[in-house]
Amino acid sequence: MMPHANAILASLSASDAAALRPHLKPTHLQQKTVLYEAGDTIDSVYFPLGAVVSLVVTLATGETTEAAMVGRDGAVGMASALDGRVAMSRAIVQLGGDAMVCDPAAFSGAALQSQSLISRIMRHEQTLFAQAQQSTACMANHEVDARLCRWMLRARDLSGSDQLPFTQEFLAEMLGVRRTSVTTVARTLQEAGLIKYTRGKIEIRDVEGLREGACECYETVKEQHRHLLGELPSTN
Structure with a gap:
């Protein structure tokens, strides 16, 4: 599968794509693989193509709850690669599949040279925050x-x-x-x-x-993504 199946990679300008291309490597993520735990140092930025990753909050008593779901609509570890590289939640592969992976230092270097890429990262983080907020309301009310x-x-x-x-x-x-x-x-x-x-x-x-x-949360999350990042690329 080609990288353009991922919405973030598909949206890059020609210059941003050229800067990242040498650092993107194909990989396959196995189902149930934990990419990182909360507090871990981010050692890779993942751009899912067919894989789906859950960002999960784990309590001290062992209970877990998904805060957000990321697939071909976004990336995992993108913002953390810019500053600190510390994961704020567990990232576990919910559905196995292909992805592109990038070294965080190379990604950070490309991003800090591009206002458009920084803006894209910020909008992506807004979608994840919105998802987490929606999940909280959903659990409490639906x-x-x-x-x-x-x-x-x-x-x-x-x-x-x-x-x-x-x-x-x-x-x-x-x-x-x-x-x-x-x-x-x-x-x-x-x-x-x-x-x-x-x-x-x-x-x-x-x-x-x-x-x-x-519940209404399904359409709400889709609309938030459309507003901030646009439509998902076709799977055809």
Whole structure:
């Protein structure tokens, strides 16, 4: 897959693209790989092509909740590479896939020479902050079934696939709920014909039905991205 499948790379000016191109290397991110923990030094900037990465908050008691999801719409570790290089949350590969990876020093050097790239980085960080805020409101106010519909649609948008290899345990961790809650909702969605669920794998069968069942946060996050960074590049 070519780098232009990533929205950030696709938006670069010719000069910015030329500055970064020698430093971009293709890689494959395996599902469940932890790219870094909160407090870790950022040693790579990732531009997902097919992979999807969750930015996760972990409590001292071990509970985890996803704050934001990044795929071909953005990058992981981009702002941290500019100053301090310290991760503020855990980054775990939610869906395995291809990505481009860049050395943080090389990325920082290119960015500090380009006002347009700095501006792009700032807008990207705004989208992540907006996602985290929306996730907080979503957890406090929306039911698990609506949140699960939203989450699956978002994962589908970023991966470009109707096949989502998720266990119920992983879904429960990302949503910050009990596994039994995910089991109940998944069964209901399957009985309604919206998904087909087998152990460790979800197949989305009715996208419009999921959209009707999702909370408003799905469209809100999409609109925030459109406003700040534009439309996602086509997967065709």
